Amino acid sequence: MYLRNIRVHNFRNHTESTFEFGQWANILVGENGQGKTNILEAISYLCLTKSFYSHGDSYVIKIGNDIFEVEGVFNTERTGDQRVRVAYSDGQKEKIFTINKNHIEPLSSVIGKFPVVICSPEHAPITNQGPIERRRFIDLVISQSSNIYFQHLIEYRKILRNRNKVLAEAKLQKADPTEILEPWNDQLINAGAYLMVRRQKFVDEFERYINSSYHQLVIDGELPSIAYEPSLPVDKSFNQQDAAKVFASELTRRKEREFQVGTTVVGPHRDELLFTINGLDLRRYASQGQHKTFLVALKIAEFFYLREQCNETPILLLDDIFSELDTVRAANLLELVSTISQTFITSTNRDLFDKNVADADSRRMFTISNGAVMEEQKNVA
Ligand SMILES: Nc1ncnc2c1ncn2[C@@H]1O[C@H](COP(=O)(O)OP(=O)(O)OP(=O)(O)O)[C@@H](O)[C@H]1O
Ligand SMILES: [Mg+2]
Numbered sequence: 416m417y418l419r420n421i422r423v424h425n426f427r428n429h430t431e432s433t434f435e436f437g438q439w440a441n442i443l444v445g446e447n448g449q450g451k452t453n454i455l456e457a458i459s460y461l462c463l464t465k466s467f468y469s470h471g472d473s474y475v476i477k478i479g480n481d482i483f484e485v486e487g488v489f490n491t492e493r494t495g496d497q498r499v500r501v502a503y504s505d506g507q508k509e510k511i512f513t514i515n516k517n518h519i520e521p522l523s524s525v526i527g528k529f530p531v532v533i534c535s536p537e538h539a540p541i542t543n544q545g546p547i548e549r550r551r552f553i554d555l556v557i558s559q560s561s562n563i564y565f566q567h568l569i570e571y572r573k574i575l576r577n578r579n580k581v582l583a584e585a586k587l588q589k590a591d592p593t594e595i596l597e598p599w600n601d602q603l604i605n606a607g608a609y610l611m612v613r614r615q616k617f618v619d620e621f622e623r624y625i626n627s628s629y630h631q632l633v634i635d636g637e638l639p640s641i642a643y644e645p646s647l648p649v650d651k652s653f654n655q656q657d658a659a660k661v662f663a664s665e666l667t668r669r670k671e672r673e674f675q676v677g678t679t680v681v682g683p684h685r686d687e688l689l690f691t692i693n694g695l696d697l698r699r700y701a702s703q704g705q706h707k708t709f710l711v712a713l714k715i716a717e718f719f720y721l722r723e724q725c726n727e728t729p730i731l732l733l734d735d736i737f738s739e740l741d742t743v744r745a746a747n748l749l750e751l752v753s754t755i756s757q758t759f760i761t762s763t764n765r766d767l768f769d770k771n772v773a774d775a776d777s778r779r780m781f782t783i784s785n786g787a788v789m790e791e792q793k794n795v796a
Contacts, residue, residue, distance in 0.1 A: 416529065416727050417757035418458065419496070421487035425477040427453035428786035439777035440753045444765045450786040451761035455533070455732045457485045458759060460501045462531035462730070464512055464522045472503040472510060481506050489529055492727050499529070523569060527559045530721045534714040535734030541713065542690060542697055542706045549688040556717050557617050560724035564613050571606040571683065578603055579678050586677030593670075600666055603682065608658035610683045611645050615653070618643040618688070624716035631715070632708055632740075632747050637692050639709060646685035707739050711748060718756065731758040737767055753777060 422433045428450045434441075443451040456475070459467040466475060476483045486500040503510045512519045519525055540548040558565035578599040585592035622641055629639040647661045665681045666673075673680055690697040692705055701709065714731075721729045731752055737745045737760070745767065752758045754777075762768070768780065782789040 416489055416491045416730060418461070418730060419488040419490055421454070421457060421461070421485065423454065423457045424484040424486075425480040426457050426483045426485060427475060427477060429453060429457075430477065430786060432786070432788050434781065434788060436757065436759075437777065437779035438757055440749075440758050440760060440779070442768050442778060442780045443759065443761045443783050444768070444780065445763065445783035445789075447763060449783045451783045452535070452734050453786075454783070455535070455734050455759055455761060458487075458730070458732060459531065459533060460485050461487050461489070461499050462525075462529040464501060464510070464525050467533045467535065467732070468537040473505050476503065476505055491529070497529075523565065524562075526565055527562055527725060530559050530725045530727055530729035531732060532714050532718045532721065532729050533732040533734070534711060534736055535732070536736070536739075537734075538710060538714075539706070542701070542710050546685075546687040549690075550684075550686060552713070553614060553617060553688060556621075556720065557613060559729075560721055561613070564610070567606050567609045567613075571603070571610055574599060574602045574606060575679055575682070575684055582673055582679065583677040586674065592674070600663070603679070604659050604662045604666070607662055607682050608655045611647070611649070611658045611686070612653070612655045614683070614686065615643050615645070621716060621720060624720050625712055628715035628719065629708070629712040631751055632712055632744050637705070638694075639712060640691045640694070642689040642691075644687040644689055646681055646683065646687070704741060704744075707736070708744060711736060711740070711744075715748075715751065722756075728756050731756050733758060733760045735761050735763075737762055738764055 417438050418436055420433065420435050422431070423429045424431050432450075432454070434454070443454060445451050456466050456468070459465070460475075465472070469475065472483075482502060482504045484500070484502040486498070489497045489499060491497055498515050500513045501510065510522065512522055512525055514528075538548075538552075541552050554568055558568060578596065581592050581595050581599065584590075585595075618641055625639055625641055629637065645658075647658065647665055649658055649661050653661075662682065669680050690709060692701055692709065695701070697706065697709055718729055718731060733752065737749065740748065749768075752760075760768075765780075768778070
């Protein structure tokens with residue numbers, strides 16, 4: 416799949432910008448704060464119906480306006496050209512997503528149609544902070560490749576919210592919520608056990624992808640690994656039934672604790688993913704460069720995983736990551752991404768790309784200044 420073109424209207428600092436993209440590397444260069452990342456954010460709206468980093472569509476609208484609009488044409492392997500448009504009105508608090516002028520509802524059904532892999536400094540917490548970011552990572556990858564997983568995830572979150580409401584209310588009223596909780600428990604266990612089995616399966620499969628992508632960036636000496644650490648004490652090779660059983664007994668065992676704190680204390684919303692290099696926990700031992708390399712490798716692995724699972728080649732958005740890698744790793748990455756897919760790269764450093772690309776013919780370079788495209792050069796050598 417690739418994105419032929421895009422038009423962004425009243426989006427961040429862009430009033431009206433249009434791009435005709437190339438099928439391979441599209442490099443957006445410019446000074447800080449000019450509107451490069453904003454274009455990647457606009458592409459993220461077309462693929463995921465939302466921003467990859469900010470929460471709240473209102474902030475995205477160009478200040479002083481009421482509506483933003485992003486429109487583009489994807490050429491997909493499965494169904495050919497698809498004209499996709501997303502528009503958000505702050506006054507009406509309404510977001511409309513259309514594919515070939517047909518309204519798509521719910522918005523969640525868009526996920527997976529236009530697979531995308533995004534790597535930006537905003538994702539650094541995946542490797543160096545708490546488990547929430549790692550769960551978000553794993554959930555987005557599996558959701559883009561499996562709508563059933565995504566539906567279970569939405570369901571699980573909804574049940575969890577309701578269950579937590581009951582627990583919080585009971586705590587406030589000093590009441591015993593046991594009876595009211597019962598139907599919620601069954602639903603939580605069903606959806607949760609499914610998520611756990613899928614996450615385990617994903618991690619088992621993903622290990623080889625991360626290994627291979629890491630070694631495309633780093634020649635040798637470092638062995639990366641990833642492990643699933645469910646918050647429930649399941650045996651090593653558990654199935655959905657086992658997970659449900661353990662989940663039920665943990666809910667009973669931790670009942671008093673839940674009443675005390677007024678929230679659900681066990682379940683896949685507390686799962687962890689462990690990343691290691693040469694057996695050492697990344698969070699505790701890795702250097703900054705190793706963190707960055709691991710993150711990029713995760714994202715490249717995500718790309719190959721999704722390509723296989725979705726029967727559609729994802730596009731790659733690489734926001735400002737080249738300047739943070741050493742020259743060998745940066746050159747390896749650039750060579751790799753310039754040939755596997757349509758890639759969007761932002762950077763303040765034009766020189767990096769003038770020297771580095773092996774296959775310069777396949778690149779397009781755009782200079783962004785003050786929310787506008789200043790120049791477009793094809794086949795920069
Ligand atoms: N809602 C908005 N309306 C108008 N301008 C906005 C809005 N949101 C952000 N901006 C402006 O957009 C600019 C930031 O754009 P962006 O993040 O794309 O920069 P960048 O080119 O990626 O810079 P850097 O190299 O520093 O990452 C800032 O000047 C900011 O003030
Ligand atoms: Mg930026």
